[in-house]
Amino acid sequence: RGYQVELLEARDMLGGRAYVYKQDGFTFDAGPTVITAPFLLEELFEGAGRKIEDYVRIVPVDPFYRIEFHDGRAFEYNQDEAETERRVAAFAPNDIEGYREMIRQAKAIFQKGFVELSDRPFLKVADMVKVAPDLIRLQSYKTVYGFVSRYVKDPLLRRVFSFHPLLVGGNPFQTTSIYALIHYLERQWGVHYAMGGTGALVDALGRLFRELGGRVRLSSPVRQVMVRDGAAKGVVLHDGTTIETDGVVSNADVANTYRKLIPPEFRRKNTDQRMEKLRYSMSLYVIYFGTKKQYPDIKHHTIILSPTYQELLEDIFVNKKLGDEFSLYLHRPSATDPAMAPHGCDCFYALIPVPNQLSGIDWHRESRPFRDRIMQFLDRKYMPGLLDNLATERVFTPLDFETTLDSFRGAAFSFEPIFLQSAWFRPHNVSEDVRHLYFAGAGTHPGAGVPGVLSSAKIAERLVCEQLPN
Secondary structure, three states, X not given: OOOOOEEEOOOOOOOOOOOEEEXXXXXEEOOOOOEOOHHHHHHHHHHOOOOXXXXXXXXXXXXXXXXXXXXXXXXXXXXXXXXHHHHHHHHOHHHHHHHHHHHHHHHHHHHHHHHHOOOOOOOOHHHHHHHHHHHHHOOOOOEHHHXXXXXXXXXXXXXXXXXXXXXXXXXXXXXXXXXXXXXXXXXXXXXXXXXXXXXXXXXXXXXXXXXXXXXXXXXXXXXXXXXXXXXXXXXXXXXXOEEEOOOEEEOOOHHHHHHHXXXXXXXXXXXXXXXXXXXXXXXXXXXXEXXXXXXXXXXXXXXXXXXXXXXXXXXXXXXXXXXXXXXXXXXXXXXXXXXXXXXXXXXXXXXXXXXXXXXXXXXXXXXXXXXXXXXXXXXXHOXXXXXXXXXXXXXXXXXXXXXXXXXXXXXXXXXXXXXXXXXXXXXXXXXXXXXXXXXXOOOOOOOOOHHHHHHHHHHHHHHHHHHOOO
């Protein structure tokens, strides 16, 4: 569109949270691994007159997930609607009609919540008032778990079809039922993976950006957004370098953008007090590990649920404590992409939802015992011989989210996606305090997850073009 754009990356490679660790011949994606709306990526390249397949190969994952239960049973599903219905009928025969009705209702939520609203900014109360009747009709004030439970009665299937908010930082028992659209989104477009990992997708986007004339500065953390006459006029880097601009787009943590980068005298709305009162997502404890043997029975995306469900989520989100139980997401990219690990080896990460830093947990002290619990559990229940076959390993704790990623309170997904922190209630895509300061990423509308972040970028781009004509 003719704008001169400079991208400032705080870390030593592009991607931010979508970082890549290369260690002992293994490649670990540090951040997002589930691609559920590949058409948004295709649109991005098409808008630049390019084809995504010339930059990166994106392939479907089958099954989408395998969900393991404490009683030894498991449930997996894919994009084949008839096959998924057969699996539901086999698992809980009395729930098949309820499941079909749930899908019909989820389709209506998807049409309104994703197709119509996800890339539309909510900047005024009137924007929210216009859609309020639809949101009330769709009962978006209910929770995802409440929505699923209305149609599905089997307690384990309720977990299968309600866990998705955890992928975007939400508690299924508190997250608005709008997020029930995720299951329908998966059915429509599938679950995908970028060959070479999410890092390959980041490299593709970086290459496209540079081809279009964009300039990149790595290892360039921002110290302050410069404000003059009420508008963002550039940034000051940590090394003192000043960059003058007509506007600033931040996809850094929204809370810390306001708290750390905008002087208090320029913030009447988004004060420190407001940022501290908002509710934040859980954090994550992540173990990246490579093995000297392969585990072919572990699917690409495996979710292992604890015997307790609501109680565990209460501990994480409300009580903010490490309980005796845990659930985890086990990512095995080498199931689809053997090049992520040396020959004959396997590549994994185990991602465990844990409380954010409001918990007061001392991760310097608790990290190793917690890691041992996880790895011993996997060795005993799902990956025999794991402890004797570890080739490499590293961990990432809530403390790292708070420091390395500069996430306020160590929240892995910024603000918790409850109803009163969604759409107009969420920090806006353009600042109410500082003109020409725009936001993209998990902390603004529509929220976390790859589709949400890409949609927020579409909103930011549209607002820049409207408010800063080239």
